[in-house]
Amino acid sequence: MSDDVLDAPAAVVREAFRNGTLTPVDVLRRTLERIETRDPAVNAMAYVDADGAATAAEAAARRWAEGSPLGPLDGLPVTIKDSVQAVGMPWRHGCAAFADLPDSTFDAPPAARLKEAGAVILGKTTMPDFGMMAAGVSSLYGITRNPWDTSRSTGGSSSGAGAALASGIGFSSVGTDIAGSVRLPAGHCGLVALKPTQGRVPHTAPSTMRSAGPMGRTVDDVMDMFDVLSGGDVRDLWSLEPPAAPTAREPLAPHGLRIGILGELGAGFGADHAVQSVLADAAAALRDGGADVSAMAPIFRDDPYPALDRLFQVRAAAELESIDEGLRGLVHPAIREWCEPGARRTATDFTRDGEAVARSAELVRSATAAFDYVISPIIPTVGFAAEDVGLDPSHPLSHCGFTAWANQTAQPAAALCFGVVDGMPVGIQIIGPRFADTDVLRLAKWLEAARPVTLVWPEPAAVHLGGRR
Structure with missing residues (x-):
């Protein structure tokens, strides 16, 4: 059943808090009820912290009543x-081998920022083992399903975040992205997401490849969370201080902008006709808005993915070897089998692959630098089955070509639904120059208003389709 509060834009709910017709306690109650009715169908929630959320909601209600809210969240x-x-919550990294780890005793920067902003953290969302799968399949949590069609995948690795938001559970979510892991679920589930410039959103452990990033149903909601999450943090040595001047929030009109359309990479999975058609619709909207829109030539002559895949294999193999040998069999077999060669890579192999990836990243940076912004597909197909680990079962991240390279170039990249094909949302990616995170979101906001379809959020039926949820 739809809910005029939970399905409203966050700005509407904030106004109700302001005029006293609604309190954070009311909204939390409705949200917990929605988790009970909708989560069984999609399996989005890894952990629900009802007590902690109630404490946060009560404190927020007092601040709103006093006219002193901490901010938009x-x-x-x-x-x-x-x-x-996050303090007092389990950290499992999607893996059954970590099921008995003690609860966290510290807040990573994203959790700390949300608490400082007064957000009511409902709990944690599901993910695949080690975050090394662009699908909603986990040895610990089972299958996370797409609310638009529960036989279809959410993508990953922020799979539960995608399923929760598209189910109307929470107004925004923090995911993490190493090869597309906030943008891919956004593409599968009809959402908005931002993989920020590396360092713009601090996280631990520090990484030049992985970023925490905001996800939501609207660009405005993602902007609100991005403003809260971004800024320097001494625990992340790559973190960046926020811009000195206040950032603009209005849509970025494309008139006069040079926009590149990257429809093909030249290697790996190519985008199918339905995805290309949605991309063409976005290009037409930008052209009608006065942009100088040009088709880009494929970037790669030779396939750059194998070297990047081997870096990921080594990363996953290191995590696998950190697990007690007697528990390694609990790791999802697709991950174990895929990363096993990583344990045999030498330091010189790893360095050589790193150099190859850097050369490929420079090709991407150089190609995109010829434009103010570039739009591309997110996923090369209109999704796949919920049980699948990806388009290539032996290489679970191999279909992430359109998203993975923005992690290597450190460029901001946003995801936005721009079409619906056979009842399933299809997203586009908006890539900008480093540090232009807000402008990338502003262009996404313009495109959101120009979108040729109106999204009506699904109401997933509370049924299980076999196997673990």
């Missing part, structure tokens, strides 16, 4: 990914 229900450490 104060009192709003949000979620965080399993991989984000």
